[in-house]
Amino acid sequence: MRAQVVTIHDVARAAGVSPATVSRVFNGGNVTPARAQSVQEAAAALGFAPNRLARSLRKQRSSVIALIIPDIENPFFTSLARGVEDAAQRTSLSVVLCNSDEDTDKERRYLEVALGEQMAGVIVASASRDETDLGPLTARGVPVVAVDRRPRDAEVDAVRVDDRHGGEVATRHLLQAGYRRIACITGPAGASTSEERLAGYRAALHSARRDGVTADDAYVRHADFRVEGGRAAMRDLLALPEPPDAVFVANNLMTIGVLDALGEVGRTPPGVGVLSFGDVPWASLVRPSLTAVELPSYELGRTAADLLLQRMEGSGSPLQTVVLRTTLQIRESTAGPATD
Amino acid sequence: MRAQVVTIHDVARAAGVSPATVSRVFNGGNVTPARAQSVQEAAAALGFAPNRLARSLRKQRSSVIALIIPDIENPFFTSLARGVEDAAQRTSLSVVLCNSDEDTDKERRYLEVALGEQMAGVIVASASRDETDLGPLTARGVPVVAVDRRPRDAEVDAVRVDDRHGGEVATRHLLQAGYRRIACITGPAGASTSEERLAGYRAALHSARRDGVTADDAYVRHADFRVEGGRAAMRDLLALPEPPDAVFVANNLMTIGVLDALGEVGRTPPGVGVLSFGDVPWASLVRPSLTAVELPSYELGRTAADLLLQRMEGSGSPLQTVVLRTTLQIRESTAGPATD
DNA sequence: TTGAGGGATGAAATCCTTTTCAGCGGCAGG
DNA sequence: CCTGCCGCTGAAAAGGATTTCATCCCTCAA
Incomplete structure (x- = not known):
């Protein structure tokens, strides 16, 4: 009894417009107010929810960012995660957490997922200094920020403590x-x-x-x-x-x-x-x-997220490393x- | 200087076969060994990594499952998360963690993401008994397991303690x-x-x-x-x-x-x-x-994941609630x- | 009055895979 | 020798959105 999936075409038909127009309504294109409203109503009536996969596929970029940490049971990292989330909160991005468990294999898998899912950005506290390869991500232009730990040779922004x-x-x-x-x-x-x-x-x-x-x-x-x-x-x-x-x-x-x-x-x-x-x-x-x-764990996460967001907005500034103080x-x- | 994206077509051309054959090589279709090998080699040489968005879009199902918890800073939930991860480890599925922060709005957003990203399954410790709406997910046939907390009226499998x-x-x-x-x-x-x-x-x-x-x-x-x-x-x-x-x-x-x-x-x-x-x-x-x-937090997560996997394999068994003992x-x- | 400019719109291309379908060739059985 | 079946293959459709491009229509200025 699987419910039929409502697509942008269905909404378009119901509202008497083309799919392109529906898309524009949801993405801020130029649409006459009257039409826009009827699209909104049709969408609401049909319970339309956009297919994020299709959208990301077309846009070549999804709207989630990955946070990869080595130990989810360490309060230091969960606090850091809160910092990241709170910073992302102000945007429309969602944060998903990946636990590499200090295991470079698991970490590699998650990095592959991040790449394959075209994630909008990645924040990583890497499991290993040498084996973590951020190359594929940076080569594809995905913004990456290293937090807490520093992978060797990586061409990425970084936030850590002294x-x-x-x-x-x-x-x-x-x-x-x-x-x-x-x-x-x-x-x-x-x-x-x-x-x-x-x-x-x-x-x-x-x-x-x-x-x-x-x-x-x-x-x-x-x-x-x-x-x-x-x-x-x-x-x-x-x-x-x-x-x-x-x-x-x-x-x-x-x-x-x-x-x-x-x-x-x-x-x-x-x-x-x-x-x-x-x-x-x-x-x-x-x-x-x-x-x-x-350690300023929360600020570490927060700063990393800020750096990432800044980079995602296309700041062309040179790579930077932020070092926070310990007390x-x-x-x-x-x-x-x-x-x- | 963004690296060119390698698609299945590039691999196909390099190996002198059709894209369909390349796909079959990676998904276990019938391909003659010689051809399969040349595809493998071409893929390796080009550094091909499949686009998971396109794949999921086509298959109508991604290969990640979402775990939504209300407080990532509570060791109870992180231990539960470990249980889920360890169970998923044996499959090819990746687990992503979402922190709803006991906030029904955040939770709703993550549920939307799970739906829109066509996630393969969802395990949720719901922030609220009444406001958590799992309807859209179950209506689309996405397997859902409620863990620890029980949303009212939800037609899902559940694992909790007494x-x-x-x-x-x-x-x-x-x-x-x-x-x-x-x-x-x-x-x-x-x-x-x-x-x-x-x-x-x-x-x-x-x-x-x-x-x-x-x-x-x-x-x-x-x-x-x-x-x-x-x-x-x-x-x-x-x-x-x-x-x-x-x-x-x-x-x-x-x-x-x-x-x-x-x-x-x-x-x-x-x-x-x-x-x-x-x-x-x-x-x-x-x-x-x-x-x-x-509380058997780890087992709670593990059991929930097992239930989810079982359901994803298409078990048509009636909904079940597993209650674990406390000591x-x-x-x-x-x-x-x-x-x- | 005419031409330029610009906003709104829809058709169609595009993103990258998977999957269906049809075709081809080889082999076994009648 | 013919038929049927099966395994392998590629062309093309499908999945659902965004975006380009061409068109239409309107306004404003010359």
């Missing part, structure tokens, strides 16, 4: 609080965010290496930006002959795992210092409260080392 | 723990989940009304399923001449707000009992640990009232 600086400030804070054996649990080697946060950590340690601070990479671990990865890495660090007395964790979810692992062995902050890059969700409920590098929020978890 | 029963069990637990003035903070009046969880609460109180238990609606509040709403509602309850000694909160995010509001006035569980319908994210870090009705996880926050 990862390296943030990591450096964070680590320096731990030093100043008196910690001396500071570990770093960072993300997968492929991601730009992992590498830069780690670079900041190294820089801070390097410039403090006189005062008995360990500055080799014995305390560095790579994990997967997820809770389990953080937990495993922390367990590994705790098993060292001389475990660290503080840890700089390169993302929020891994920090959850780290806190769990510490709880297991009865050690809690600030005895062991814990500093998270990115706020832990519902930080207000965590005890002790957590020192964190706060260190000092709380209880880094109050200073336990005095043995 | 909200009413869960609410009743939860409230009964609070009674058994010794609480006597039990409040309920539920969601917006329009949502089925709000109403049924509240109904469970009422049922439990009703059957216990002999033992000095307050059972009118003085302790019932409607909020918006968000953190702020929970906070406001709890403040309101605390301002009563005789504040409640326990509260049953109908979703996880509102519970965060409730805990915040309690913290502000220096009252903590279990002195005031707190029971959350739906786990709070990263519950392991919350002190005291939180008693909650645990009460008893922890510290409901250990018993403060003894004044």
